[in-house]
Amino acid sequence: MPVSEKAQSSRPEPAAATRATVMQLFATAVARTQCPFADQVNGPLAGLLAERAGHGAKEFGYKRETAGEFTQWGGLDGIRLSRWVCAVARKYTESLTGMSLAEAFGRSLEREAEQGLAEARTVAVGVTRSWASLYRSGDRHEPHFHPNTALSAVYYVAAPGTCEIDLLDPRQNVDYYDPGISLAGESHRVRLACAPGELLVFPGWLKHAVPPFQDETPRMSIAWNLNYTLG
Ligand SMILES: [Fe+2]
Numbered sequence: 001m002p003v004s005e006k007a008q009s010s011r012p013e014p015a016a017a018t019r020a021t022v023m024q025l026f027a028t029a030v031a032r033t034q035c036p037f038a039d040q041v042n043g044p045l046a047g048l049l050a051e052r053a054g055h056g057a058k059e060f061g062y063k064r065e066t067a068g069e070f071t072q073w074g075g076l077d078g079i080r081l082s083r084w085v086c087a088v089a090r091k092y093t094e095s096l097t098g099m100s101l102a103e104a105f106g107r108s109l110e111r112e113a114e115q116g117l118a119e120a121r122t123v124a125v126g127v128t129r130s131w132a133s134l135y136r137s138g139d140r141h142e143p144h145f146h147p148n149t150a151l152s153a154v155y156y157v158a159a160p161g162t163c164e165i166d167l168l169d170p171r172q173n174v175d176y177y178d179p180g181i182s183l184a185g186e187s188h189r190v191r192l193a194c195a196p197g198e199l200l201v202f203p204g205w206l207k208h209a210v211p212p213f214q215d216e217t218p219r220m221s222i223a224w225n226l227n228y229t230l231g
Contacts, residue, residue: 038197122231149204
């Protein structure tokens, strides 16, 4: 006879016998925040992005990306925004690790037998690469992640409505078998609808995608690949 909870015993197990500690493991931290000076920088940056996207930009067919480092061509507004993004990313890391960036990085270096190096030098969140993306009607960006990047950051500059981004379940093999009940959104995409002025920060390994965009007014965003740097 097949064994099941029902057939195994005529009497149900007492509650104490089935009590267990349940751990929610492998959560993915995604930070979302509003830029406090968005009203001051979004207008000028939108004009600059439109200009940069008009010549010398990378045309991928599914979207257009600016060439060169945003931190180099973005002017004072670009530098101000990039510094704020790095500060938010530092806070994100420190709140998740529960320690200062220097201490967290020092512990990583200790594992590589370079004890004391982090204490002797300044640890910061730095920009490895930054660029702007323009989506026009019909554009999209299929699921991808940013290699060799500790943290990905994306900031929304201008759009006719909300800026949608899909975050994909990073747990490998969750779509291998469907038992009939989902315990924690297995294999789902989480779609966020952000407004211009909002910033997202998440691990560089997290796959994300931009669903098909449909509007005559372009959607503009800026992306940063961030890493921990020793000064
Ligand atoms: Fe991306």
